[in-house]
Amino acid sequence: MKKSILTGAAVAALGGLALFGLASCGGDSNTKTAEKQEEGKVLNVRVWNDEFISRFRDYYPEIKSEDKKNEEFTLKNGIKVKFQMTSNQGGAYQQALDQALTATNAKADDKVDMFLFEADYALKYVNSKYTLDVKEVGLTDNDTADMYEYTKTIAKDSNGKLKGVSWQVTPGLFAYRTDIADAVLGTHDPDEVQALVSDWTKFDGVAKQMKDAGYCMLSGFDDAYRVFSNNVSAPLVNKDKKIVIDNQLKAWIKQTKEYTDKGYNNQTSLWSKDWNAQQTINGNTFGFFFSTWGINFTLANNAAVKNDAGKNLEGKYRVCYGPASYYWGGTWIAAAAGTDNKATIADIMKKLTCDATIAEKITRDTLDYTNNQTAMNKLANDPEYGSAFLGGQNHIKLFAEAAPKINMDNVSAYDQTINEKLQEAMKDYFVGTVDEETAWNNFYTKVLAAHAELSR
Template identity: 55%
Template sequence: MFRKIFVGLLVMLFAFTLVACNDTTGGVGLESEGDTLVIRVWNDEFIGRFRDYYPGYVKTNQDGTDVLDDGTVVKWIKVANDNNAYQIALDTALANQSSAAANDKIDMFLIEADYATKYANDLYAMDVVNELKIKESALADQYQYTKDIVTDKDGVLRAVSWQATPGLFAYRADLAREVLGTDDPVQVQSMINTWAKFDGVAAQMKAKTYKMLSGYDDAFRAFSNSISQKWVDANNNVVFDQQILNWIKQTKAYSTAGYNNGNGLWSDGWQSDQGINGDVFGFFYSTWGINFTLLGNSLSDPDAPKAPGNGLFGEYRVVQGPASYYWGGTWIVGAKGTDNPSLVRDIMLKLTANPHIAEQITRDTEDYTNNKTAMTKIANDETYGSAFLGGQNHIALFTSAAQNIDMSNASPYDQGLNEGIQTAMKDYFAGTSTFAEAYTRFKEIISEKYPELVLPATLQEPA
């Protein structure tokens, strides 16, 4: 009798061991998962990354949904980021998460730097390590700042990113040769490595009928993302860091002197200025901006081969510029209440923690991925160069700049405040309103968007 019991226990132990060895969920759960994965995004960037580099992707249906190799259907819900629209829609969906039908529940959603801290908490986001069972060692090669900004007050990691986003200054080599006598990045950097020198080159460009920048907002991130304090303090007071005031002062001076074209960020004029018919020397861009935006805007014919002769392809270069900064970045969040935790985990691991996939994304797209080993490898690869940037190895510059990124002063209100100050100051820069009137407009925008915040009654015009 004892022998039968003993043999039975051995059989049960063997069966348990077999299941454990074949469990690819990492302990997320062995229960059946949902047959639809719902992902909320604000543009097509991550959709493209997912379809091109997630190993489980099979095809895209005519209705825009994707099919994975296990039969799961991926449903994308896209809402534009402008004017907090993405956040508003996301907030509504998350509020209804517990009562939503299984195929309507949010499984994953994306967040960006300007509001990452708003969602990186236990109200909305799964614990990456303890709930999704992703080991800290699997994320050890990611840039620390990409983890710090989505780590909550209790030290819990709530999201992961496939990219790091140090910023650079992209300039036209043809205008550099004409005005500065060289297009060499080392020499150009020495000419604009401080804001005072940058101003001097702006005057040189104006003398040759060119503009230093396209519009009012071009340099904003180079100032706003190197602030020394949060936009909002612990008592909900809006605080104007000196860097914000410096941006206002410089932009007013540039607008008055004719150093820019008065365009708004993302406007048709701003995009046109990046092409062959533009008269603008350069643009502040982070990693995604160069390959995702500037390249496309520089082409005369988007359907023609990306090669010299097609617009300004090959006629841009990049340098650090007068300031270290970052701009943007996208994080993947596993939504609380998802019925697909194992799939969420697998996507996170494959697209943010696999060095081979990270390296391939960078080599294919020139994006800067969140893997220090892969980026260092490409930075030191003497055969690597961007054809768009005239053969320059911009990854080497990004690798150096990434070490200086500090997101410790990010706040949940950054998107609204950043957009609000840029919107409110436009008439002041254009000369159609006073500074006091522009500040009153800013107070109106922020009071409507964030009624809980307290703004200074007045603000002194930077001089």
């Protein structure tokens, strides 16, 4: 998963979660097996960025030929694979996907066969009639046995059917600059830095040290959000459809207001130009909370940017656990109901999400953390393995310890909207444009406009 800028607007645009019958998908609870059928000539795949396209292109062994410009591939069995990419911006991806899934007059080779979804809105699609049980597609319990449990938990519907599989696992760490660590803390050793930021009280203390030395602890308002939001004690929407603000979110607001007022952050926003610039050698930010994809994609790319003297930060970041365990993001593959390419989808799922050899190669090549415990534990314990970007540090070892701690028990189908609208509304409070009460009112107004079925 790369960055996601998706809002709840897409849900509201097509009747929201009610469109997909979220309460229960119902139907026959008996497991079905993939039936012999003639495969369609075209496999249509919906995505919001090119991350999965690159994984498919580089690691799916059944590709016969490719046309990178059109993102169209021909498999050895003659099937053409067509990717349709719609940006997450403004909710466009979900809106386009919903329209395609509910279309009744599309020709067989124009229908959606396979699509991707993210953790923040997984339940919307998992608990719908538009996704297939992976067993019906052709996967078995044995195929998915080596996956991390949370990646299966989030993709199970209310009847316990697994509706999606992922090639990646997304535990989070704290990535920090070695030069700033040496200058302020006197060390950049990951174990020693971890001891200094192992809880929020210590983290706040280091933030003051950074400020006193002319640096910022974090880049902006949103940087620590996922560390708090992924540790909530209950779903953000209860069974009565009432929005419940957890104390973890209140703690994020309190900390971020304090960091903003005291100059502990640079007042940037996720994905903004200024936020990206803080990850380069020209920035003055000590560290960033990132999960797997953030380290190997976002941070690595930004750190490679050179200054006027031709220097950059490659090899100048390290990672430690930080003050709390968390995860961020993740991408799942789903088979669309009505697909005429079950066998091909099953093969893609098996090779890209169940094969230990392919999983290990993806990690070695891209630094991503893949969804195969055998492969990841092998790399975690390999004394020769390390990331050049992280100065030779074996970040997989840290991820391997963090991944089993990921808990998806408290996710809700409304997390995408709530997460985004809360961060948006609170920025006005952080900079002093409005008071906290007004910010809360603005938050509820935005969420209820997207989901009229909810209440405050």
